[in-house]
Amino acid sequence: MRKITIAVLLASLATPAMAQQPYNGSFEDYDPFLWLPVGWGNFTNAGENYRRIGDGAGPILVRTGEASIELASGNNFAGFTTDVIDPNTGDYNNPSVEFIETGVGLAGGDCVVSGWYAIPADQPLVGVKSCIKLEFRRPDNSISHPYELLNIDGHTNGEWVYWEMVVTRAQIADIWSQYPPAPWKVSVLPMRFGSFAGTGTIFWDDIEFFQYCIADFDRSRFVDTDDFDAFVRAFENGDESCDVDGSGFVDTDDYDFFVQRYELGC
Ligand SMILES: [Ca+2]
Ligand SMILES: [Ca+2]
Numbered sequence: 001m002r003k004i005t006i007a008v009l010l011a012s013l014a015t016p017a018m019a020q021q022p023y024n025g026s027f028e029d030y031d032p033f034l035w036l037p038v039g040w041g042n043f044t045n046a047g048e049n050y051r052r053i054g055d056g057a058g059p060i061l062v063r064t065g066e067a068s069i070e071l072a073s074g075n076n077f078a079g080f081t082t083d084v085i086d087p088n089t090g091d092y093n094n095p096s097v098e099f100i101e102t103g104v105g106l107a108g109g110d111c112v113v114s115g116w117y118a119i120p121a122d123q124p125l126v127g128v129k130s131c132i133k134l135e136f137r138r139p140d141n142s143i144s145h146p147y148e149l150l151n152i153d154g155h156t157n158g159e160w161v162y163w164e165m166v167v168t169r170a171q172i173a174d175i176w177s178q179y180p181p182a183p184w185k186v187s188v189l190p191m192r193f194g195s196f197a198g199t200g201t202i203f204w205d206d207i208e209f210f211q212y213c214i215a216d217f218d219r220s221r222f223v224d225t226d227d228f229d230a231f232v233r234a235f236e237n238g239d240e241s242c243d244v245d246g247s248g249f250v251d252t253d254d255y256d257f258f259v260q261r262y263e264l265g266c
């Protein structure tokens, strides 16, 4: 039991959750000359409208603050992407992810992308659908893992609706095992896709990307002693969720790896 005592002492202070990603997910910070939200770029330059209250560009829906993005008709594909240089940091606005090659597999937490969308009753999506796509990228910025769940159409009567998609460690590991190395960044891409003749317009706001850290075993979004207790309980039951090193089975290596990650926090 010596290990447990040490780990509990080291992590007795709760580790705060990571900073919110991507930067400017509510689109409030903007460049008035480019008329674009900072950290976001147009994907195709057609049907993509940066919107602010009072911009005079027609009906507008905003969930928080004064700004949102609108994906309108006029193209078969419209979207905004974080795969642009953020002038504040000099780096891409793509959120970071952490996947660790453990020698026996791939470790890392599940990823969640979420956002809020609204579609006016008189502008339903017909012949097109919408979602937020994720493009996981290797260190050379090539795309290794694209995921999309195009499941939004029709209208929301102008009401804001929560949307999310989860990409699991197992999904990432499956592709990584064939095409390494592991991804380290991810582009976030609210998109509208379908027929050129498709009609309707969708607004997105408050987009967020989040990766659970390995030590946050109970998924409370922070690390504290509850995580350690939950892991030990599950480990004693041989629960497969304890395969934190990604080897495909649960053994004492998982215990050691979890303790290591727990001591690091998030
Ligand atoms: Ca906003
Ligand atoms: Ca937790």
Ligand SMILES: [Ca+2]
Pocket (backbone or CB within 6 Å): 242, 243, 244, 245, 246, 247, 248, 249, 250, 251, 253, 254
């Ligand atoms: Ca294992």
